[in-house]
Amino acid sequence: DADVTQTPRNRITKTGKRIMLECSQTKGHDRMYWYRQDPGLGLQLIYYSFDVKDINKGEISDGYSVSRQAQAKFSLSLESAIPNQTALYFCATSDSRLAGTTGELFFGEGSRLTVL
Amino acid sequence: DQQVKQNSPSLSVQEGRISILNCDYTNSMFDYFLWYKKYPAEGPTFLISISSIKDKNEDGRFTVFLNKSAKHLSLHIVPSQPGDSAVYFCAASATRSGYSTLTFGKGTMLLVSP
Numbered sequence: 001d002a003d004v005t006q007t008p009r010n011r012i013t014k015t016g017k018r019i020m021l022e023c024s025q026t027k028g029h030d031r032m033y034w035y036r037q038d039p040g041l042g043l044q045l046i047y048y049s050f051d052v053k054d055i056n057k058g059e060i061s062d063g064y065s066v067s068r069q070a071q072a073k074f075s076l077s078l079e080s081a082i083p084n085q086t087a088l089y090f091c092a093t094s095d096s097r098l099a100g101t102t103g104e105l106f107f108g109e110g111s112r113l114t115v116l
Numbered sequence: 117d118q119q120v121k122q123n124s125p126s127l128s129v130q131e132g133r134i135s136i137l138n139c140d141y142t143n144s145m146f147d148y149f150l151w152y153k154k155y156p157a158e159g160p161t162f163l164i165s166i167s168s169i170k171d172k173n174e175d176g177r178f179t180v181f182l183n184k185s186a187k188h189l190s191l192h193i194v195p196s197q198p199g200d201s202a203v204y205f206c207a208a209s210a211t212r213s214g215y216s217t218l219t220f221g222k223g224t225m226l227l228v229s230p
Contacts, residue, residue, distance in 0.1 A: 004159070033217070040125065040200070042205060042222035058217070090159055104150065105218055107159030 003027045004108035006091050012114045019078040023091030032074035033092040033105065034058075035068060043090065049074055050096065078080045081115040088112050117208070119143045122221035129228050135193040137224050139183060139206030142187065146208040150218065153190050155201045163170050164191070196228045 004025045013019055023032065034046040045058030047066040055066060063085060065077045078085055089112075092105040129135045139149075147168040152160040166173040166180045166189065173180050179192045191198055203204045204222040 035220075040222060042122075043220040045219075048217055076142055092159075104165070105152075105160075107161070109157070109159045110214050 004091055004093055004106055006089075006108040008111060008113045013081055014116050015082055017081050017115075019081050019113065020074045020086065021074070021089055021091075023074045023108060024093075025072050025093045025106075027095070028071075028094055029093035029095045030071060030108070031094045031096055032068065032073070033094070034062070034064075034076045035090045035092060035107075036060065037088040037090060037110075040060065040100060046076065046089075048082045078113075078115075081113075083115045086113060086115045117142070118221075119146075120206055120219050120221040122204075122206055122224050124224050125222070126227065129196045129226065131228055131230050132195045135191075135196045135200065135226055135228065137191040137193075137204050137206075137226065139189045139191075139221055140187060141189075141208050143177045143208070143210070143219075144187070145178055145210040146219075148211045148216075149180070149182060149189050150207045150209075151178075151228040152205040152207060152220075154223070160205060161181065163208055193226075196226075198228050201226055201228050 007022045031050050033048040035043045044060050049068045065074050091108040150165040151163040153163045154160040164175050164178045178230045203223045203225045205223045207218040209216040
């Protein structure tokens with residue numbers, strides 16, 4: 001089983017609909033992230049959370065919101081989806097005990113969202 | 117403004133040869149650098165990293181070189197294998213802040229042909 005699990009893996013929706021992407025992890029990491037990948041644009045940080053009570057905006061947070069329901073769960077919401085939010089979304093985790101040395105992120109398999 | 121730049125969108129190499137992937141950065145606060153590898157339909161996976169106190173780190177066929185004065189790093193894969201065909205992302209962080217996140221480049225797609 002994957003350590004970082006994203007649901008759904010694929011979703012097609014219509015403009016204006018509310019969408020939630022969920023992420024859960026069994027790695028015991030305290031830090032969680034949501035990234036977006038567009039062709040030719042690499043990985044852009046949407047939101048991140050360093051613990052359950054901590055939420056921070058990333059580079060491209062407009063149009064998105066997040067909720068850290070527990071240390072193991074971090075969800076991303078699109079309140080009113082628009083076509084330019086069509087992208088591949090990745091959840092990632094990291095361990096703050098290692099942050100000063102590795103900064104390594106562990107990624108889920110991705111959620112492909114298409115907004116028509 | 118892009119702080120981590122991978123100026124080559126793609127690279128083609130023959131099996132057995134060396135692959136060299138390049139990355140430049142602009143933020144002088146970055147002190148830790150990582151390379152991630154991504155296959156289609158999978159999430160990125162960590163490949164190798166280097167701290168700014170070093171100029172080289174080696175792990176099997178993979179070696180990362182860091183030139184701090186030029187704000188440049190490169191990933192060398194020797195010998196290249198067809199299974200190395202993937203998108204490679206360079207990433208950087210400013211770890212001394214304690215609250216650093218990773219900043220990624222746009223990626224370079226490597227194709228290793230038999």
